[in-house]
């Protein structure tokens with residue numbers, strides 16, 4: 001039924017990793033629940049039969065006292081239902097526990113996936129909203145799965161059990177049972193049909209008209225007044241509004257009627273049907289116990305049938321969830337999966353090389369179009385398409401026109417090499433693609449032409465943890481978590497926790513020690529609550545963090561842009577001290593910062609235009625030369 005959703009289903013089942021026991025307990029619980037619904041009425045029957053026997057011994061003429069039998073049956077049914085309720089709530093409690101665990105696991109997995117596209121490499125305001133929506137909705141998958149699959153398991157076991165028991169006693173009873181269940185089923189279908197018929201489509205039409213007219217009034221008020229048309233429009237508005245109100249009133253009346261009607265019909269028929277079963281079984285020579293059992297069974301079958309009735313709804317909702325999840329997976333790691341490359345882990349590396357790399361940002365529109373298509377298909381599949389749905393379809397059509405954009409090539413054949421022990425600079429105009437190169441180095445994108453290699457391993461083959469372990473990035477907006485302590489912020493992503501002395505040494509060097517010592521809690525003061533830092537100070541904190549992280553590749557993408565000249569020089573010297581076993585890449589528009597780099601790459605028109613040391617670059621015409629002239633010489 002859901003065979004096309006192997007990916008999302010696998011994803012859901014993966015989220016149970018480490019929680020397998022809970023999953024099995026859940027399935028087992030559902031099976032036991034099913035068996036329970038079959039077995040309990042059997043106990044009731046045995047109990048009843050025994051009672052009737054005793055009564056016969058006591059009074060000798062039990063068959064004549066039908067009223068008393070009736071009362072006893074009612075009491076037993078009531079008692080058993082009570083017991084069922086208690087057991088059910090216990091099962092629900094276990095289920096909730098399971099669900100909470102499952103949802104945690106699920107959320108953790110989603111979060112992990114999201115990290116593939118974190119740090120704004122892929123997300124801009126527009127697609128962020130889109131992803132949030134998918135992420136939010138896909139969260140329900142777990143719950144829908146519990147309801148849908150869980151109920152299905154229980155019902156299947158119940159119905160098999162009931163069939164088995166009944167065929168042992170008397171197949172004829174089964175026929176009566178199923179016939180009456182079908183009658184109830186048909187009555188409910190009929191009730192639904194009537195309910196649908198009474199829904200007023202005109203509501204939407206009128207509401208829409210009232211909206212348009214009121215907009216017209218507010219937009220063109222002056223025109224309307226000066227042309228003398230104001231009164232007329234107001235009249236139209238009043239007329240529409242009045243019609244809308246009467247329409248709503250009528251609907252409310254008929255809805256009340258309908259709900260009273262359907263309630264009576266359903267309940268009266270149910271009572272009649274149950275009486276019918278009772279008597280047919282009774283006259284067929286079944287015992288009072290059997291009758292009780294059958295009555296309990298019919299109420300169960302009734303519930304199963306109501307599940308069957310809503311089955312399509314549940315199934316569709318579940319498959320919609322899976323569709324959304326599928327989309328989400330596509331957005332996050334689909335590209336990697338598509339390439340079919342093997343994931344390797346790499347301990348350390350000496351060189352990073354880019355060979356003839358061409359890249360354009362993924363056409364996000366493609367995913368959005370797919371998403372719109374899903375919504376569109378769903379709307380079109382509604383049994384009743386009113387004006388509200390028509391409006392939605394129209395909006396989708398409009399959105400579709402906006403999305404037919406193409407993404408330009410950002411890099412067009414870039415060749416670069418970074419070697420351990422050296423520092424590098426990348427210069428280029430705004431939008432030249434500098435940040436894009438760093439995103440590629442961090443493995444955010446897998447679909448590009450050319451090669452990006454860490455030693456001999458392609459970025460596409462490296463697992464996520466490799467990038468986390470080996471790359472530190474400082475970007476122009478320092479990443480500080482408000483509400484976390486200074487210590488916690490400094491130690492983010494730091495593997496070997498340094499002693500406090502080492503932290504204080506760095507703070508002193510970066511001129512932050514006095515400010516932090518002022519607060520009684522020192523390093524444990526919370527940023528944003530206990531202690532405030534300026535933009536530059538926050539940047540200094542992130543720089544201390546990357547020094548402590550001590551990872552083999554350090555990317556400074558405008559990472560010192562908020563520092564004053566003195567601090568920047570000090571930071572540069574501090575970073576260059578660590579250079580021996582590292583690759584450091586500086587991206588900045590301040591030429592004096594980049595001057596010291598061992599190799600400077602000039603990026604222009606998607607290509608490396610020139611490269612070399614400061615002195616060499618000043619000998620030819622290139623971006624670096626131009627920048628130097630405008631910034632430093634003049």
Ligand SMILES: Nc1ncnc2c1ncn2[C@@H]1O[C@H](COP(=O)(O)OP(=O)(O)OP(=O)(O)O)[C@@H](O)[C@H]1O
Nearest residue numbers: 121122123124361410429430431432433434435436
């Ligand atoms: N997530 C994205 N989706 C689509 N296009 C993007 C995305 N990020 C950047 N671009 C485009 O790629 C081009 C290069 O951007 P990039 O951020 O790499 O430039 P940059 O050299 O770092 O510029 P700056 O000096 O201003 O930081 C720009 O034209 C930008 O519009």
Ligand SMILES: [Mg+2]
Nearest residue numbers: 434435436557
């Ligand atoms: Mg940039």
